[in-house]
Amino acid sequence: MDCCTCNESDKSRQEYLAPLQTILDGYEGKEKDLIPILQESQEEYGYLAEEVLKEIASNLDLSFGQVYGVVTFYSQFHLEPRGENVIRICMGTACHVKGGDKILDKLKEELEIDDGETTDDLKFTLEAVACIGACGLAPVIMINDNTHGRLVPKDIPEILTQYE
Amino acid sequence: MxxxxxxxxxxxxxxxxxxxxxxxxxxxxxxxxxxxxxxxxxxxxxxxxxxxxxxxxxxxxxxxxxxxxxxxxxxxxxxxxxxxxxxxxxxxLANHPNDCLGCDRNGTCELQDIAFDLGITEIRFAGEMKDYPVDDTGPALKKEPNKCILCGRCVRVCEEIQGVFALDFTDRGFQSVITTAFDHSHAEVNCANCGQCATVCPTGAITELRYREKVWQAIEDESKHVIVQTAPSIQSAIGEEFGLEPGTVATGKLAAALRRLGFDKVFSTDFAADLTIMEEGNEFIKKLKGDKELPHITSCCPGWVKFCEHNYHDLLDNLSTAKSPMSMFSSITKSYYAEKMGLDPEDIYTVAVMPCTAKKFEMEREELKENRVQSTDGVLTTRELARMIKEMGVDFVSLEEEEYDQMLGTSTGAATIFGATGGVTEAALRTVKEKITGEPLDRLDLGFEGINEETVKIGDRNIKVAIANGLANATEILEGVRAGKSEYDFIEIMACPMGCVGGGGQPLPTSTEIKCKRAEGLKSIDKSEAIRKSHENPEVKKLYNDYLGEPLSGYSHHLLHTDYQPRDRN
Missing domain, CATH: 3.10.20.740 (Ubiquitin-like (UB roll))
Known part of the structure; x- marks a missing residue:
C-alpha cells in the first residue's frame, strides 16, 4: 500500500517507476531474478535509488533489508547517481611508484570531488582502483573505455576537456 | 536414522x-x-x-x-x-570498543564471559576501530554497531523466528555492518520492535532503549503521582535477575521492591488483563453472533500488531479493537482512578513494567493518545526494573512479601496466564463459555508449541482456535486465513517465542528451557488463585458498576478500544 497522500508526487513517482515496471514484467517475480533485475535497473536509471529498490523488493516478495544487503555487497551496484564519465585511476604498484597519487590529487583538484564521488553536474565520477592491468603505461587512468597513460599532473585539464 | x-x-x-x-x-x-x-x-x-x-x-x-x-x-x-x-x-576484541563498564550488557555479555573463560588478560592487537553512529532514535531499541561482532544471530532471529527481515548484513569485508536498508532507524522500517534481536545478541550491539532515567526523574518529582503496573509475566521472571531459579514466582517481593523504589501506587497489569477479557470476550461473542466477520484475532501484543499493520492490511479489521492490558490500565489511571482519588490526570505519571521492548513503541502510538497525551508515560523492561532495584540497594531475595495496592491491583488466574502463549485464549474462553452457556470451561492446558490448534465446544458450537507464538509461525496461520483455507474462529498471536515469558525485555541469558519454567510459574499461580475468571474480578466488577457501565458500552468503547493503521510493507 502506498502511504503517499500527495497525488502530484504519486503521479511523478509512477512515471519514474514505469521503466522499472517494464523490466520487472520481463521476469517471473522470483528471488533468483534479483541480480539481473538490479543490473537492468541500474542500466536504465544509472544507479539504484531507494524507491527503485523498494519496488524491486515488493515485486520479488523480499524485504527491503535483504535487497539492500545484496546491493551493498556487490561493488557493481551504486546507490548514488553516477557521472556521465567514470574516471578510474590506477593505484597499483607501478602507478604508485610513478606518481599515481599526484595524478589523483590533480583530478580531485580539477573536479572538486573526492575519491568515490560524483561532480554536481553529473559529468564525472572519480574512482581509485587497485590495478587496471596497464602497468607499462603507468601512471594511468581510464575514462570510460579509453586509456590515458604516462601522465603528468599538467596533462589532466586537457584530457578532461575532451569529455566535457 | x-x-x-x-x-x-x-x-x-x-x-x-x-x-x-x-x-x-x-x-x-x-x-x-x-x-x-x-x-x-x-x-x-x-x-x-x-x-x-x-x-x-x-x-x-x-x-x-x-x-x-x-x-x-x-x-x-x-x-x-x-x-x-x-x-x-x-x-x-581488537576492534571492539571494550568499554564494558558503561555497557548495558556488562555482566550478561557473552563476549566478556568468553574472554574471561579463555584467560584473556590483555588486548594484544589494536585493530582499526569501527566508527558507526549509535541509533538511539528508538522507539524501542538502541543499536550500537561498533559493539557488533557480526555473529548474525540478530539477522537470523529476525528472519527465521520472526519472518520480519528488518536486519541484514550489508557491505562487505571490513566494512560489513548489520543494519536496516539504507541505515534507516528502526522507527522507519518494518521492524516489529519485538526485541528478539536484543535477546540473542551476545554483546551490547542491540539493547532496549532505556527509560530508567526518566522514571527516576518522575519518582523524584514531588508534584507527580507515580503509578507502576507490572505485566503478568514479570512475576515469574524477575527473580532470575537476583539469582533465583527461573520460574520462581516472586509476586510479593516484586510488589515490595517497587514500593522501595518510591512508586506512589503499586498496581498490576493483571487487573487490566481481566478488563481486556471483559471487552474482548464480549467482542468475540458479538462476532460469533454474526456481528462481524471471523476469525477474531487478538491484539494485545504490540509487536504482532505492528507486523500485521505492515504485512496483513486485509486482516486489520479482524483484530480485536480492545486496547492491550497495558494501555487499558493506563487509560483507567488517568480517568477512573484520577476521579476516585481526586487527582488531576496531568499529575499522574504511569509507568509500566513490561517483558517487552515493543511496549515502548505502543506507548507512543498516536491512536492511544487522549487529547494528544500519552496514557502510558514510561515503559521499563524486566531487565531495566532489576537494574533500578539493584541501584536502590534493595536486597530483593530477602524482601518480605507484600500485596499490590487496592483498586487496580486485584487479578485473577485468567489474567496471570496472559504472560504465556495460549493464555489469552484460555482466559477469554473461560469468560465467553460461561457467558454463553453458564457452564465453566474445563482446563484447556494448551502446550507451548509454536503453533497450537484446538477445538473448544461452547454450547452446540465448536469454536476453532489457533495459537501462534513467533511471527514466522503467525505467518503460517495467517496465510491460510488469507487464502480462505482456514476455519478458525479465534486466533491468538504473540510475537515472541512462547509469548511474553520469552519477551524481548526479559532477563538474560534465556533459553527455551528457561522460558518454559517462567510459563510453568505463571500456570502455578493460575492454579492456586482463588478467582480464576476475569468476570469474577471484584475490582473489575466495581469499575463497570461505578464507572464504565457495560462492556462495549459507549464509554468503555471510548476508553478501552483503539484502531490500527496500514503501514508500508517495507
Whole structure:
C-alpha cells in the first residue's frame, strides 16, 4: 500500500517507476531474478535509488533489508547517481611508484570531488582502483573505455576537456 | 536414522548421523564455548570460537557446523585449541570498543564471559576501530554497531523466528555492518520492535532503549503521582535477575521492591488483563453472533500488531479493537482512578513494567493518545526494573512479601496466564463459555508449541482456535486465513517465542528451557488463585458498576478500544 497522500508526487513517482515496471514484467517475480533485475535497473536509471529498490523488493516478495544487503555487497551496484564519465585511476604498484597519487590529487583538484564521488553536474565520477592491468603505461587512468597513460599532473585539464 | 560412534577427549559417544561435533560433545557434558551459534537458529559457523582438534589430522574444525563421521577422534581442549580460540576472540576484541563498564550488557555479555573463560588478560592487537553512529532514535531499541561482532544471530532471529527481515548484513569485508536498508532507524522500517534481536545478541550491539532515567526523574518529582503496573509475566521472571531459579514466582517481593523504589501506587497489569477479557470476550461473542466477520484475532501484543499493520492490511479489521492490558490500565489511571482519588490526570505519571521492548513503541502510538497525551508515560523492561532495584540497594531475595495496592491491583488466574502463549485464549474462553452457556470451561492446558490448534465446544458450537507464538509461525496461520483455507474462529498471536515469558525485555541469558519454567510459574499461580475468571474480578466488577457501565458500552468503547493503521510493507 502506498502511504503517499500527495497525488502530484504519486503521479511523478509512477512515471519514474514505469521503466522499472517494464523490466520487472520481463521476469517471473522470483528471488533468483534479483541480480539481473538490479543490473537492468541500474542500466536504465544509472544507479539504484531507494524507491527503485523498494519496488524491486515488493515485486520479488523480499524485504527491503535483504535487497539492500545484496546491493551493498556487490561493488557493481551504486546507490548514488553516477557521472556521465567514470574516471578510474590506477593505484597499483607501478602507478604508485610513478606518481599515481599526484595524478589523483590533480583530478580531485580539477573536479572538486573526492575519491568515490560524483561532480554536481553529473559529468564525472572519480574512482581509485587497485590495478587496471596497464602497468607499462603507468601512471594511468581510464575514462570510460579509453586509456590515458604516462601522465603528468599538467596533462589532466586537457584530457578532461575532451569529455566535457 | 542411523547412529555413529565417535571419540571425544577419549570418551566414546553414540550420536545420530546428522549430529554436529558440538552436539556430540554436549551429550558427554563437555562444554565448548560458542558465540555465533544459537540453539534456536540455523548454523552459521562464522566466529570460530568453538574450534576443536581432529586428533588424526591436527585440523581445527568449527564444532558447531561440523557433522560427525564414524570413528572420528576429537580433542576439545588441547593447547592448540585453546590458543586458537583465544586468538579468535582476541581478534574480535581488537576492534571492539571494550568499554564494558558503561555497557548495558556488562555482566550478561557473552563476549566478556568468553574472554574471561579463555584467560584473556590483555588486548594484544589494536585493530582499526569501527566508527558507526549509535541509533538511539528508538522507539524501542538502541543499536550500537561498533559493539557488533557480526555473529548474525540478530539477522537470523529476525528472519527465521520472526519472518520480519528488518536486519541484514550489508557491505562487505571490513566494512560489513548489520543494519536496516539504507541505515534507516528502526522507527522507519518494518521492524516489529519485538526485541528478539536484543535477546540473542551476545554483546551490547542491540539493547532496549532505556527509560530508567526518566522514571527516576518522575519518582523524584514531588508534584507527580507515580503509578507502576507490572505485566503478568514479570512475576515469574524477575527473580532470575537476583539469582533465583527461573520460574520462581516472586509476586510479593516484586510488589515490595517497587514500593522501595518510591512508586506512589503499586498496581498490576493483571487487573487490566481481566478488563481486556471483559471487552474482548464480549467482542468475540458479538462476532460469533454474526456481528462481524471471523476469525477474531487478538491484539494485545504490540509487536504482532505492528507486523500485521505492515504485512496483513486485509486482516486489520479482524483484530480485536480492545486496547492491550497495558494501555487499558493506563487509560483507567488517568480517568477512573484520577476521579476516585481526586487527582488531576496531568499529575499522574504511569509507568509500566513490561517483558517487552515493543511496549515502548505502543506507548507512543498516536491512536492511544487522549487529547494528544500519552496514557502510558514510561515503559521499563524486566531487565531495566532489576537494574533500578539493584541501584536502590534493595536486597530483593530477602524482601518480605507484600500485596499490590487496592483498586487496580486485584487479578485473577485468567489474567496471570496472559504472560504465556495460549493464555489469552484460555482466559477469554473461560469468560465467553460461561457467558454463553453458564457452564465453566474445563482446563484447556494448551502446550507451548509454536503453533497450537484446538477445538473448544461452547454450547452446540465448536469454536476453532489457533495459537501462534513467533511471527514466522503467525505467518503460517495467517496465510491460510488469507487464502480462505482456514476455519478458525479465534486466533491468538504473540510475537515472541512462547509469548511474553520469552519477551524481548526479559532477563538474560534465556533459553527455551528457561522460558518454559517462567510459563510453568505463571500456570502455578493460575492454579492456586482463588478467582480464576476475569468476570469474577471484584475490582473489575466495581469499575463497570461505578464507572464504565457495560462492556462495549459507549464509554468503555471510548476508553478501552483503539484502531490500527496500514503501514508500508517495507
Amino acid at each position: 542411523g547412529t555413529v560412534s565417535i571419540i571425544i577427549d577419549g570418551q566414546q559417544v553414540e550420536v545420530e548421523q546428522e549430529a554436529t561435533l558440538l552436539e556430540a560433545a554436549s551429550k558427554l557434558g563437555i562444554e565448548i564455548p560458542t558465540l555465533c551459534y544459537h540453539p534456536d537458529l540455523t548454523l552459521h559457523g562464522s566466529c570460530r570460537v568453538c574450534v576443536v582438534e581432529n586428533e588424526e589430522t591436527g585440523d581445527l574444525l568449527a564444532s558447531c557446523v561440523t557433522p560427525v563421521t564414524d570413528g572420528m577422534k576429537i580433542l576439545t581442549h588441547t593447547a592448540k585449541v585453546r590458543s586458537a580460540r583465544r586468538i579468535n576472540v582476541e581478534l574480535l
